[in-house]
Amino acid sequence: VSEHRNAPPTVARGASKVLAQDVLIALVGRPNSGKSSLFNRLTGGDAHVGNFPGVTVDILEGGATTPTGIRAAIADLPGLYSIEATVDPETDEGVAQRFLRDALASSRPFGVVQVIDATQLALGLRLTRELSRVQAPLLLVVTQSDVLEAQGACVDASALEDALGVPVVVVSARDSATRHRVLDAIEALMATAAALSIRSARAELSSDAIRSLAKRAIRAPAAGSIDARAERRRTFTTRADAWLLHPIAGPVLFVGIMAALFSAVFLVADPVTALLDAMKQSLSDALGHLLGTGLLASFVTDGLLGGAGTVLAFMPQIVVLTVAMELLDATGYLSRGAFLVDRLLRILGLSGRSFVPLLMAHACAIPAISATRIVRDPRERLTTILVIPLITCSARLPTYALVLGTFFATYNAFQKSLVFLSLYFAGIASALVASLVLRRTATRGRGLPLVLEMPAYRAPEPRVIARKALQSAQRFLRDVGTTIVAVSAILWVLLSVPVRSSTHTSIEFADANRATADAHASIDDTPIERSIAAFVGHALEPLTAPLGFDWRINVGLIGSFGAREVMVSTMGVIFGMQNAGEHPEPLAQRLRDATLADGSKAYSTRTGLALLAFFVLACQCVSTVAAIRRETNTIRWPAFVLGYTYALAYVAAFVVYNFAGFLGMR
Amino acid sequence: VKHATPAVSPSLAAAQVGCETRVRHVDADPEAVRWLEAVGIAQGESLVVLRRASFGGPIHVRTGAGGEFALCLALARTIAVLPDGCAAEPKALMNPGETREIDGGEVEAREVAAE
Numbered sequence: 001v002s003e004h005r006n007a008p009p010t011v012a013r014g015a016s017k018v019l020a021q022d023v024l025i026a027l028v029g030r031p032n033s034g035k036s037s038l039f040n041r042l043t044g045g046d047a048h049v050g051n052f053p054g055v056t057v058d059i060l061e062g063g064a065t066t067p068t069g070i071r072a073a074i075a076d077l078p079g080l081y082s083i084e085a086t087v088d089p090e091t092d093e094g095v096a097q098r099f100l101r102d103a104l105a106s107s108r109p110f111g112v113v114q115v116i117d118a119t120q121l122a123l124g125l126r127l128t129r130e131l132s133r134v135q136a137p138l139l140l141v142v143t144q145s146d147v148l149e150a151q152g153a154c155v156d157a158s159a160l161e162d163a164l165g166v167p168v169v170v171v172s173a174r175d176s177a178t179r180h181r182v183l184d185a186i187e188a189l190m191a192t193a194a195a196l197s198i199r200s201a202r203a204e205l206s207s208d209a210i211r212s213l214a215k216r217a218i219r220a221p222a223a224g225s226i227d228a229r230a231e232r233r234r235t236f237t238t239r240a241d242a243w244l245l246h247p248i249a250g251p252v253l254f255v256g257i258m259a260a261l262f263s264a265v266f267l268v269a270d271p272v273t274a275l276l277d278a279m280k281q282s283l284s285d286a287l288g289h290l291l292g293t294g295l296l297a298s299f300v301t302d303g304l305l306g307g308a309g310t311v312l313a314f315m316p317q318i319v320v321l322t323v324a325m326e327l328l329d330a331t332g333y334l335s336r337g338a339f340l341v342d343r344l345l346r347i348l349g350l351s352g353r354s355f356v357p358l359l360m361a362h363a364c365a366i367p368a369i370s371a372t373r374i375v376r377d378p379r380e381r382l383t384t385i386l387v388i389p390l391i392t393c394s395a396r397l398p399t400y401a402l403v404l405g406t407f408f409a410t411y412n413a414f415q416k417s418l419v420f421l422s423l424y425f426a427g428i429a430s431a432l433v434a435s436l437v438l439r440r441t442a443t444r445g446r447g448l449p450l451v452l453e454m455p456a457y458r459a460p461e462p463r464v465i466a467r468k469a470l471q472s473a474q475r476f477l478r479d480v481g482t483t484i485v486a487v488s489a490i491l492w493v494l495l496s497v498p499v500r501s502s503t504h505t506s507i508e509f510a511d512a513n514r515a516t517a518d519a520h521a522s523i524d525d526t527p528i529e530r531s532i533a534a535f536v537g538h539a540l541e542p543l544t545a546p547l548g549f550d551w552r553i554n555v556g557l558i559g560s561f562g563a564r565e566v567m568v569s570t571m572g573v574i575f576g577m578q579n580a581g582e583h584p585e586p587l588a589q590r591l592r593d594a595t596l597a598d599g600s601k602a603y604s605t606r607t608g609l610a611l612l613a614f615f616v617l618a619c620q621c622v623s624t625v626a627a628i629r630r631e632t633n634t635i636r637w638p639a640f641v642l643g644y645t646y647a648l649a650y651v652a653a654f655v656v657y658n659f660a661g662f663l664g665m666r
Numbered sequence: 667v668k669h670a671t672p673a674v675s676p677s678l679a680a681a682q683v684g685c686e687t688r689v690r691h692v693d694a695d696p697e698a699v700r701w702l703e704a705v706g707i708a709q710g711e712s713l714v715v716l717r718r719a720s721f722g723g724p725i726h727v728r729t730g731a732g733g734e735f736a737l738c739l740a741l742a743r744t745i746a747v748l749p750d751g752c753a754a755e756p757k758a759l760m761n762p763g764e765t766r767e768i769d770g771g772e773v774e775a776r777e778v779a780a781e
Contacts, residue, residue, distance in 0.1 A: 085700030093701070122731040126704055207708065211731065247720050339736045343723035346738070352724075449698065450724055450738035451705060 022063065022073040023190055024108050026099065028131065029115035030124060031079030032332070032455045034143035036464050038115055038171075039076040041179045059099065060471070066187035067180065075099070084130050091378060091448065104136060111137040111189055113182070118144045118155050118170070119456075122214035128164060129205055138166045139189045141182055146172035148218070159217045163205070237332075237456040244336050254340050257333070258359055261324045265360070265367065269316035276312040280305060298496055299489070307488025310563060310623060311481040314366050315473060321360065321367040322472040323465055325374065328356075330460030334374060335452045342450060348432055349439030351377065351450050354384045358431070361391035366480070369627040370472065377448040379439075382637065385628055386443070387434045389619040389641055392427030395564045399615055402568050406588040407608025419612075426616045430648070442640065475630070483626035484562075491562045495555075495570070498530040528573050533558045547614070547653040548607040552594070557620070564620045606665050610657035618649035678713065679725065679742035686714045687747035694744045706731040707745065 027042075029035040043062025060076040077099060078092035086094040103110045114131050116124030121142070131138055142155050149172075157168040169185045171178040205213065243249055284301045291297035328334040338352030345354055353375045361368035365388050372388075375381035400423055404416050411419075439447075528534060537554035544554055552574050559570030568587070575590045594602040619625065619641050628638040681687050689711050692699045702708060706729035716726040716734070724736040737745075 082701055082704030085697050085704055120732060123706060123733045126706065126731070130704070207703075207711065214731075241716075241726075245717060245719075245726065335736065339719055339724055339726065342736075342738065343719055343721045351738075449694075449741035450736065451702070451741065452724070452736040453705070454726060454734040454736055456734075 022071040023186075024103055024110045025072050025074050025186055026103065026110070026112050027074060027076050027115060028083070028096065028112055028127070029079060030081055030117070030120075030127060031453060032458070033079065033115045033117045033120075033124060035076065035079065035115040036468075037461055038141060038143060038178070038182065039074060040464055040467055042074050042182060044179075059095070064179075064183060066183045068187060070187055070190065072183075072186060081127065082130060083127070083134070091376065100134060100136070104134070109190060111139065111186065113139045113141055113186065116140060116142050118142045118148045118218075121155075121217060122211050125164075125205070125210045125214055126207075128166075129210065132164065132166065132204070137189045137192070139185055140164065140166055140168040141185075142168060142170045143172065145170045146175065154219050156217045156219050160213070163209075163213050163217075240457055241336070241454075244333070245339060250336075250340050254337050258337070258356070261328070261356075264324060265317055265320045269320045272316035273313050276315070277309060280309040280312060295496070299492055302496070303489045303492030304485060306492070307485035307562075308481075310488065311477065311484050314364070314480075314623060315476065317364060317367045318370060318476045319469045319473050321371060322469045325356070325371055326465040326468050327460055329374065330458065330465065332455040332457045335454050338450075338452055339454070348435045349447070350380055350384060350435060351375070351447075352452075353377075354380060357384055357388060358391065361388045361393060361431075364393050364395070365389055365391070365621065365624040366476075366627045369624065369631055370476070372631065379443045379445050380447060382632065383435055383438050383443045385631055386438055386637065386641055386644075387431040389621070389624050389628075389645055390427055390431040390434055390617060392424045392616070393564075393621075395621065396423075396427075396615055399560070399564055399567045400612065402571070402588060403608050403611050403615075406591045407603065407605045407611075409588065409592065423612060423616055430617060434644075480623060480626040480630055483629065484623050487622040487626075488562055491559065494533040494536070495528055495531050495559055495573075497532060499532050499535055528555065528570075531555075546657070547610045547650070548603070548657045549610070549653075550596075550602055552602075553607075553611065557614075557618075560620050562622050564615065567615075567620075604665070606657050606660040609660050609665075610653040613656040614649045614653040616649075617645055617652055619645040676747060677743045678715070678727070678737070678745040678747050679739050681713075681715045681747055683715050683717055686712055688712050690746040690748050692745050694741070698744075702745075705729070705735060706733050707735070707737075713747065 027035055027039055039060065039062065042064045044064075059078070062074050062076075064072050064074055066072065077096045080093045080096050082093055083097050083100060086097050089098070100112070112131055112134060114124070114128055116128070128138075128140060140160065142157070142160070145155060148154060155170045157170050160168045167185060167189060169181055171181055244253055284305050287301050287305070288297055291300060325334075328337070334353075334356075337355065340352065341355045342352030345351055350358075354372070356374060357368045357371040359368075360371050368388050368391075369385055372381050372384045375384055400420065404419060408416055408419060533555045534551065536558060537551035540554045541549075541551050544550075549557070552571070555574055556567045556571045560567035571591070572587050575587060575594075591603060596602050625638045625642065628641055629635055632638070678687065678689075689707060689709050691709050692702055692707070694702070699708075707713065707727075712730040714728045716728055718725045719736075722739055724738050725742050726734065726736050728734045
């Protein structure tokens, strides 16, 4: 991380056709200033995450060529309010400040383009004042001119140029001519960059002068008409806020909108996931025919394709979630939601912005970890990422169902549902407690005071949102997908490669309806019993015996490190069951009947409770680990998550198992 | 963010909804003060409190430059404001030397020179 922070800006080669010697242009602007639209226009949507300083904030970069052939690398800096006051070096401001400092220190030609929303000129000009002090050529691009024109007004670029001493271009990011006009201006800017005397003409404006300039620079044909139209726009936002931020209606609408978002992510994504799964299965069958039934075929179909299938299963969710988040952000509602729930989350050391990721985590941790990008405070964001694995996600449900069906078979439906409900609350409670503890330990430090811009409601731009969705999909494939496939291959080796010849084990079944010999036969025929995982499972028995786990459960836990739901099918393989994932009831029966060498029952309700306690807390999901590595850009935090969740899981399972024994449960 | 030690001026946290006020000073660390200045909340700037979230949540303000922001209450307490444009809250009017509990903290009124 620190190397990145101190490294001069370099540019990833290849994919975006950006070269290290290209002129570097930094796009700077406040959030919601139209910067992303302009970036999209200039680069034609061809962008990638640049290799720039930064820990948790991606700086997108794309190439563009000016009319006379000058190549420029356009870097889209995160939306920010100031480059001088950073508050915290890990915030967007801190990242931008480092970027500018490093760019100025390098020998590469460098210029700054500030994007200002014409409808909020006075706000943007405060940042202009700070950028004027940067020793780099500065160009002002005033966007949203179409919105202003619709109001019967226009921007007086000359007035701005005269007052600020920097060139000004007035554009509409939706206009196709915008690209050429801005690239022309960039070319002119860089051509005169050698004569930096332009800086001497830059004026230092007071806050009053900025307000006065902002009024002067907007030309309205009829006196007062612009104010009237701006007021109407504000009135719409005011009216909408009266409902959306109402003390009673606001939270109700918020819950409704979040429920719709939550449903959309999974209702829209599920059919696509099913289609991708069917395609993967067809490919797997075809490869099975081609490669036969040996180890190689198993490795390709179960190991590699299995891992790829996991990646594909998450892709639709990631894309739909990104679209939903961008819609919320672009319309201006995201800030409103954070406003409504901020107080609640403050108790836990978090803020309103953490609500959406924490909510999403109940379905799946992977998109939830991506969604933490909306959290501005770096420590808060890290805390949210670290506690998300504790929230009960949907992948835990098959295992919970198996454990409940196996060890709580004699309990009635009401009691089972109570246990089920308590598992959900245990996930939420553990995440909340962990958040409180982490904010005082691992992620302690001054939190940023909440300052949320509440922008006027606005229609989102589909092109920008589509581009962001595509980028998030690419990023997921590259950074998370590769890790998932690699770990899937490793798990396949652990579970499938035999390390010793078949030996008889102590496994016996007391199922009166089955002959013991048949049971032995089915176990001996199972390669998993001779696998590395089985060897490790046996080796771990002294450690896990105090929890009531034997080698078979240990193997199940090893297998489910890839994904929690794999626990069911892994246990199915161990107990010689086919399709245990789809039909777990026979497996539950075998688990209930499993015995030790002395004929005593291998598992009891206590084992089930301990197993549930373990699954509530342990981060049994390689995809989550990979996503955390991606978002924190280090292996330190995923290792921390694995360490603390497994330690908690072990202690909780130990306490539950022994406390249940103390209460006389067998 | 340090907690406010406001003078006679009430803090923004105590300002009435709908009232236009003017920032008297911001009692936070220098970086936070500069950052707030960048978003348009600085000494001399006018602010209108639009609403407050329930249970001591953030307050929603409009700055003189036209931007709207939600500020957490802890931050709002560091922003001392002058009543401007409408009647001040009764509890905001204090005599120099008087102490009173405002927003969970004890506040002592001090004499402040007029601008």
